[in-house]
Amino acid sequence: MEKMKIYINATTGISPQESFGATVYPESITQHPGNWFNSIEPDYDTIIDVKLIRRMSRIIKMGAAAALKCLQQAEIKMPDGIIVGTAYGCLQDTEIFLQRMIDYNEELLTPTAFIQSTHNTVGAQIALLLQCHHYNNTFVHKGFSFESALLDAIILLNENEMNNVLVGGVDELTNSSFDILSRFSLYKKSLPGNLYTSKTKGTIAGEGAFFFLLSNLAAKKNMAVLNAVDFFYKPQNSDIIADKINALLSSQGLSMNDIDVIITGRNGDINNDALYDTLEQTVFTGRTVINFKHLCGEYPTAGAYAVWMAALMLKEGKIPQALSSQKTGNEKIRTALVYNHYLNEHHSLFLLTAC
Amino acid sequence: MEKEKLLQDLKKKIIEKFNLKQQPADIGDDEPLFVEGVGLDSIDALELIVLLQQDYKIKLDNAEDGPKVFKSVSTMADYIIQHQDANV
Structure with a gap:
């Protein structure tokens, strides 16, 4: 089924x-x-x-x-x-x-x-x-x-x-x-x-x-598919986060190579951004990574901003120029992963794909 | 307190307290405060009781008097004058 x-x-x-x-x-x-x-x-x-x-x-x-x-x-x-x-x-x-x-x-x-x-x-x-x-x-x-x-x-x-x-x-x-x-x-x-x-x-x-x-109804006007959501509390190190990300992707039959854009909750706090640095140098290597906290600030439900942003980007099939300094090519983006954490305690993953 | 001044005072306070869009002149002295008139409701009635007590030091002893006292700005003013006099 x-x-x-x-x-x-x-x-x-x-x-x-x-x-x-x-x-x-x-x-x-x-x-x-x-x-x-x-x-x-x-x-x-x-x-x-x-x-x-x-x-x-x-x-x-x-x-x-x-x-x-x-x-x-x-x-x-x-x-x-x-x-x-x-x-x-x-x-x-x-x-x-x-x-x-x-x-x-x-x-x-x-x-x-x-x-x-x-x-x-x-x-x-x-x-x-x-x-x-x-x-x-x-x-x-x-x-x-x-x-x-x-x-x-x-x-x-x-x-x-x-x-x-x-x-x-x-x-x-x-x-x-x-x-x-x-x-x-x-x-x-x-x-x-x-x-x-x-x-x-x-x-x-x-x-x-x-x-x-x-x-749960297919419709022409649907913007994106919300494939999976996962969240976990106080992971001890970045390996655990990488495992969580890979497990989430595997559960959907995907690997990191399938992800067109990663939206991270990097917020400029030196205490908490190190995790994003580590992930960008390991599990996110070679992928297009964009941030969103410079747009909405930090708050406990900021993940909703990132999911909204991902849905609009998947509907349009592109990353708006205002959001990425990286050259993303002409290929349509079809898969977006959001990884956000609040105070390095509450960690969340959202996986979305185009319809 | 002079009734005319009290009426204006009450209208200003009601507009401010209930975040109404009207101006004091838009509220008639005898216009019903609830439902079809100014449009207040049961939660606002509780706020009016508190307003009487806080701003005019008048306690509504009998809750059954509420509909009569809060019928309009004019009835409120009458009640305040009557009870302020009684307090003096």
């Missing part, structure tokens, strides 16, 4: 790049000054019901708008399920709620920020907007949040429980989260000219909300 294919029927997202509604990868890169990349947000009033929008915080608006646009692109009104991955959840509302607890001495707490502060609010608001009473789940697993959501969708589609699932990865950056994470030296003190050659500690803070309409 032929293995069921999982297709990316449509995808879009809100990020520090002009990603919202893009049907091809943006040819120009939006540059952001500083060590903090904020998203380029659309006019939400034209996308979300004005009566509902007034109570939504920024991440809810970002998630809801990306989800609605994705469904619109897929020409699907009602998905069979909504699955969201988020590490931080609705930070802004959580901060408001906690601040009010302090300001009002734990008395007279208003309900809105509390209700909206839970991690599953984005998924719930999408369901409310669509009046969708189907499967709705949110995964909160740090750097595996998006990957877990994706895996859940793949399992449901493989079991034929559903045909069309809306899957997303969302995380926002706030003043407080930036300050707190800066104390853990996650971010660079200042932005270097070239993120990847800075040879300093820390990276750039980022955020984003991406949604994918995954389907």
Whole structure:
């Protein structure tokens, strides 16, 4: 029996790049000054019901708008399920709620920020907007949040429980989260000219909300095939990662020679980029490697940005000039591998091919 | 407090608190605050109770009075004037 294919029927997202509604990868890169990349947000009033929008915080608006646009692109009104991955959840509302607890001495707490502060609010608001009473789940697993959501969708589609699932990865950056994470030296003190050659500690803070309409139905408009996803926690050395990559490719009857482009989560942090160096000198040798964290910054669900990028590239069959200084030839790219890790703890692999 | 000033005050606070697109002049003194009027809902009702308590130090003792008190900006203003006087 032929293995069921999982297709990316449509995808879009809100990020520090002009990603919202893009049907091809943006040819120009939006540059952001500083060590903090904020998203380029659309006019939400034209996308979300004005009566509902007034109570939504920024991440809810970002998630809801990306989800609605994705469904619109897929020409699907009602998905069979909504699955969201988020590490931080609705930070802004959580901060408001906690601040009010302090300001009002734990008395007279208003309900809105509390209700909206839970991690599953984005998924719930999408369901409310669509009046969708189907499967709705949110995964909160740090750097595996998006990957877990994706895996859940793949399992449901493989079991034929559903045909069309809306899957997303969302995380926002706030003043407080930036300050707190800066104390853990996650971010660079200042932005270097070239993120990847800075040879300093820390990276750039980022955020984003991406949604994918995954389907097990073949359709002309499908953008790419999502062949496999794997994720693993704290591998002891690069050999283990290489083994994981080779095992993933073998499971799909592929070898590294079949991979046209590798998208890595290199982020300019000298502490964590050594792994990418090692892999590029060993298992990735001779392959075209591109990066994406200089576009969206670092955040726990950044893998969703890379998968969005891979889907658009596979649909077009080429790597946009803005993304690669390497000469890639005229041959159409048909296979993309994403390897990303968050803080060298959460490691993820995504394998995609053209339809 | 003078009712006219209180009405303006309440309208500004409602617009700010509920992130409404309207201007104070767009909200009629007797316009229903809920559903077909300004469009507030049950969650907003809780926010209004907190607003009364935080900003005007008036506690809504009987929850059943809610629909009557929060019918419009004018009924809210009346309730505040009446209870502020009682507090004095």
